[in-house]
Amino acid sequence: MPQHALENYLQRVELKALTPTTVTDPERLQEELAKVRQRGLPSSTVSEKSVCVPKLLETADAI
DSSP states (O other), X not given: OXXXXXXXXXXXXXXXXXXXXXXXXXXXXXXXXHHHHHHSSOOOSSOTTOOOOOOBOTTSOBO
């Protein structure tokens, strides 16, 4: 997803915590997504049983 589209999306939604470690700050989320893009893979410090999946928008673009 282009950066401008991500910023637009984050301005329109409320990030809700689903777990104690859910990122709800838009700036921090963008930082974490930048790290994922750089590494090519997400990482989790929650547990070895965590699963990461993309959040798809109506356009089928992953965030």
